Amino acid sequence: MNIQASTSKDFFSDDKTERTGALTGIVRSALRAEAEAILNLPCESIEACAAAIERIHDSTGPLVVSGIGKSGHIGRKIASTFRSLGKPAIFLHAAEASHGDLGLVQQGSVVLVLSNSGETTELSDLLHYCKAHSITVISLTGHADSTLSYAGDVTIAYGNVDEVCRNGLAPTTSTTLSLAIGDALAVGVSTLLGTAPEDFRRYHPGGKLGARLLRVRDLMRTGTALPLVGPGTAMSEVVVTMSEKSLGVAIVVNENRILGVVTDGDMRRNIENLWDTTAADIATENPVIIDVEMLVSDAAELMSEKGITACIVADKDNRLMGLLHIHDCLHARATT
Incomplete structure (x- = not known):
């Protein structure tokens, strides 16, 4: 069912009652047709x-x-x-x-x-x-x-x-x-x-306080769970690190100071010479960095706005503390 193309003047009467009747018929027909399709x-x-x-x-x-x-x-x-x-x-x-x-x-x-x-x-x-x-x-x-x-x-x-x-x-x-x-x-x-x-x-926690007060420090990945590479690390090794950690990102660090991140997108944009480069060559500088005390809900919203899947967690001196992935936020939302 579809309403055949015609001008509204041709289709509708000037009489308000008739116009209402015609519109009611359209609504019924549309609902019936969609219900029948289901x-x-x-x-x-x-x-x-x-x-x-x-x-x-x-x-x-x-x-x-x-x-x-x-x-x-x-x-x-x-x-x-x-x-x-x-x-x-x-x-x-x-x-x-x-x-x-x-x-x-x-x-x-x-x-x-x-x-x-x-x-x-x-x-x-x-x-x-x-x-x-x-x-x-x-x-x-x-x-x-x-x-x-x-x-x-x-x-x-x-x-x-x-x-x-x-x-x-x-x-x-x-x-x-x-x-x-x-x-x-x-x-x-x-x-x-x-x-x-x-x-x-x-x-649907509504007013459930505990779920609303989860902070980045409660969920962030730390230590050996972090995909860390040095600036001079060959991209062949970076790919291995990213695959092992399964976070879709590698953090480029020098003595615990954050230099940038390498993402799947960075690798695709440099695919022609990928194996001749190092982490520092293709890394995105100035990645999104969040504070350890930030609410997880705010961090998830920030990731959604920025179109990214992970945030670096650092202190005020830009020293690496951890990484928060969107999957961690989703899992916490489903199980808290």
Whole structure:
């Protein structure tokens, strides 16, 4: 169902009662069409949802939900729903993934990727990264015969649906379907997790003081857990350190003083001569540094604003104290 293109003057009467009746009809038709699309979800898609629920439940890392445009907006809501129901989850903007945020995708994570067409070009780097690192991909798309569909370890293809918008073009029915499927996945995973009402209250602490007062010093990584390299360290060794620590970043230090950080994005930007360089050659100088007494909630918000996955913790003399990763913040939010 879609409202055929026409001018409002042609479609609506000048009579207020008739105009109200026409608008009421549009609302009913749109709601009915979207409800029918959900009810008519193919059996294969429902079976794929069951397989996706198992994969997400069995994963040890946070669920990463990704998309762009309208699919991105839906993806944010889906990630939020999973967090509410007990599964740590984060939204990864597909375009930002190509500029340093791939560090959010860790071994043990499952990546849920949304694209109605299944041909969104901005998804290519993320999908390639997942394949190269054996990260499970769940594809949510309208087209079973698409690049995204073939890239998925599990593919939920809801079919080519009619958008209810006036011109049959704007994402409406397709986004409603994606959101409903996301809700179903979250409910399924929470059921396997055995999420109880008291758990839901824990994930929504409201006035719960303890969770609100967590500070960076309570969660930061220290000592041997830190991915430390010297300024003259060859990039071949830096890559090994980053892989061992699995934080998507290396801290360049000289006698405990912070010189910069090397991220996945820095390496990609210097890929042509990467193996002929040292940590100092490609490191980002003046990284984001936070205080040990900063609230974790404020630190997480800062990371989100800056589009980064980790913050260096230092004292007033710029001496390294630790590192706080966004995954630590998410895990604390899910378990506190």
